[in-house]
Amino acid sequence: MPVLEGKELRIVGFLCNWCSYGGADTAGVGRFAQPTDLRIIKLPCTGRVNPLFVVRAFLNGADGVLVSGCHPGDCHYTAGNFYARRRLEVLRELLDVMGIQPERFHYTWVSASEGQKWKQVVSDFTARIHELGPAASFSNCPAVTVETGMKAAI
Amino acid sequence: MVQHTQELRKLIAQALPELDVVLAWTSGSNQLASAPLFITAEDDLDKLDFGPMHVQNLAAYLPSLKGRKVGIVTRGCDSRTIIELLQEKLINRDEITIFGIPCTGAVNIRKVREAADGQRLRSVEAGKDIVSVTTDEGVRTIPMQDVLMEKCYNCPSQTPLIHDHMVTERNGCHMTGEAPESTLDKLDAMEPDARFAFWEESMDRCIRCYACRNACPLCVCKDSCVAQSRDPHWVDLSDNPREKLMFQAIHALHTAGRCTECGECERACPMGIPILAMKQALNRRIKHLFDYEAGMDMENTPPLFMFRQQEEHIKERDAR
Ligand code: SF4
Numbered sequence: 155m156p157v158l159e160g161k162e163l164r165i166v167g168f169l170c171n172w173c174s175y176g177g178a179d180t181a182g183v184g185r186f187a188q189p190t191d192l193r194i195i196k197l198p199c200t201g202r203v204n205p206l207f208v209v210r211a212f213l214n215g216a217d218g219v220l221v222s223g224c225h226p227g228d229c230h231y232t233a234g235n236f237y238a239r240r241r242l243e244v245l246r247e248l249l250d251v252m253g254i255q256p257e258r259f260h261y262t263w264v265s266a267s268e269g270q271k272w273k274q275v276v277s278d279f280t281a282r283i284h285e286l287g288p289a290a291s292f293s294n295c296p297a298v299t300v301e302t303g304m305k306a307a308i
Numbered sequence: 309m310v311q312h313t314q315e316l317r318k319l320i321a322q323a324l325p326e327l328d329v330v331l332a333w334t335s336g337s338n339q340l341a342s343a344p345l346f347i348t349a350e351d352d353l354d355k356l357d358f359g360p361m362h363v364q365n366l367a368a369y370l371p372s373l374k375g376r377k378v379g380i381v382t383r384g385c386d387s388r389t390i391i392e393l394l395q396e397k398l399i400n401r402d403e404i405t406i407f408g409i410p411c412t413g414a415v416n417i418r419k420v421r422e423a424a425d426g427q428r429l430r431s432v433e434a435g436k437d438i439v440s441v442t443t444d445e446g447v448r449t450i451p452m453q454d455v456l457m458e459k460c461y462n463c464p465s466q467t468p469l470i471h472d473h474m475v476t477e478r479n480g481c482h483m484t485g486e487a488p489e490s491t492l493d494k495l496d497a498m499e500p501d502a503r504f505a506f507w508e509e510s511m512d513r514c515i516r517c518y519a520c521r522n523a524c525p526l527c528v529c530k531d532s533c534v535a536q537s538r539d540p541h542w543v544d545l546s547d548n549p550r551e552k553l554m555f556q557a558i559h560a561l562h563t564a565g566r567c568t569e570c571g572e573c574e575r576a577c578p579m580g581i582p583i584l585a586m587k588q589a590l591n592r593r594i595k596h597l598f599d600y601e602a603g604m605d606m607e608n609t610p611p612l613f614m615f616r617q618q619e620e621h622i623k624e625r626d627a628r
């Protein structure tokens with residue numbers, strides 16, 4: 155049920171297994187209507203989010219990337235999100251200097267019980283990406299498709 | 309300069325019996341081709357030379373020589389590399405002997421070539437404030453101020469921050485003028501789309517030689533570089549700006565909080581791609597967020613190796 159008018163954009167979400175993935179599930183169970191542009195990748199922890207995941211996603215054609223994990227202090231592995239916070243803040247500058255608007259990237263903390271907050275995060279972020287429109291892409295560079303991506307991985 | 313060289317030779321000769329090798333510079337076939345010199349015997353000292361045309365950051369060799377007794381000739385900026393390597397325990401302090409030299413700046417050889425307008429260079433000589441270039445068309449003098457490496461304009465310390473021996477301090481410094489506009493300044497003035505196009509165009513020229521990585525003293529993964537790993541497959545081998553830009557993102561992020569802006573990556577690039585700008589941008593951010601500069605304090609922990617529960621300068625984007 156795309157809440158937003160027009161074409162879907164490509165938004166990638168890296169979610170921590172323990173909090174935000176649960177939060178997204180809670181939102182689903184609660185039947186909160188959300189835009190459907192987001193594709194979720196579940197990770198064990200935001201500490202697992204290598205900032206290069208985000209860069210790779212953008213270079214492969216994502217229009218927005220969202221990272222979400224447990225609130226600081228609530229990490230299942232004690233400190234994963236503290237490390238993530240530093241790395242992701244630094245990443246923002248790299249995106250900026252590369253010419254990828256840092257507004258296309260967002261990180262936040264959502265717990266498993268915060269279904270309502272999750273809905274809000276997804277809706278706000280999706281609206282923001284729609285406002286920005288599709289991200290810049292390379293002109294003389296074949297797009298990464300599932301097929302080329304699979305081939306590259308072999 | 310001659311006097312300094314003599315003094316340096318004497319210092320090295322005294323310490324040499326205790327050392328396996330001393331890293332220094334020598335002049336190559338022409339004065340633009342400065343090369344590293346590996347001194348193992350006193351005879352080698354005749355070849356030793358140093359001055360504005362000797363530009364390599366010799367500290368890049370240190371990690372691969374860990375475990376041996378190594379001497380190294382060191383300028384201010386190189387000493388930051390050494391401190392950073394010590395912080396990361398990639399080298400041991402008691403294995404290295406630092407011969408500090410007073411630096412008067414290093415020349416950007418690319419700029420000298422440009423100033424010679426593509427003419428064949430017969431000889432190049434660096435004086436105190438000028439570089440004189442002799443081509444088939446005659447002699448041209450270029451103010452030193454115009455051909456320095458970018459890092460030298462804002463050099464915080466021309467004297468090494470650590471050293472065991474020191475060549476007599478020079479007095480005065482000839483770098484007084486303004487730094488020319490940097491690539492980062494230019495990028496800052498652009499809109500995001502223009503910035504993206506800038507990198508697309510730059511990366512189009514990249515030949516994927518990885519000289520930028522190989523020259524970087526902090527790229528120490530050697531044969532395990534993620535850029536060449538098949539599993540996981542971070543970058544594929546296609547010749548397109550996307551994969552090449554991905555590699556630059558890897559280099560920038562892997563040196564974030566560690567890069568001392570020595571400029572070796574950019575100097576080594578045969579295509580003249582201004583890749584230092586990305587690293588400078590990250591450093592600027594790191595300075596702002598963590599009040600941290602790489603390679604200044606041996607006791608400090610690089611900021612991405614640690615965290616604080618309450619980060620002073622990180623404002624959470626949402627209320628919790
Ligand atoms: S940055 Fe400073 S120490 Fe390094 S070469 Fe330039 S002037 Fe010398």
Ligand code: SF4
Nearest residue numbers: 524567569570571573
């Ligand atoms: S990234 Fe470039 S400037 Fe930074 S340490 Fe490596 S070679 Fe020096």
Ligand code: SF4
Nearest residue numbers: 514515517518520577
């Ligand atoms: S040194 Fe220059 S040409 Fe070679 S890989 Fe690096 S950026 Fe590309």
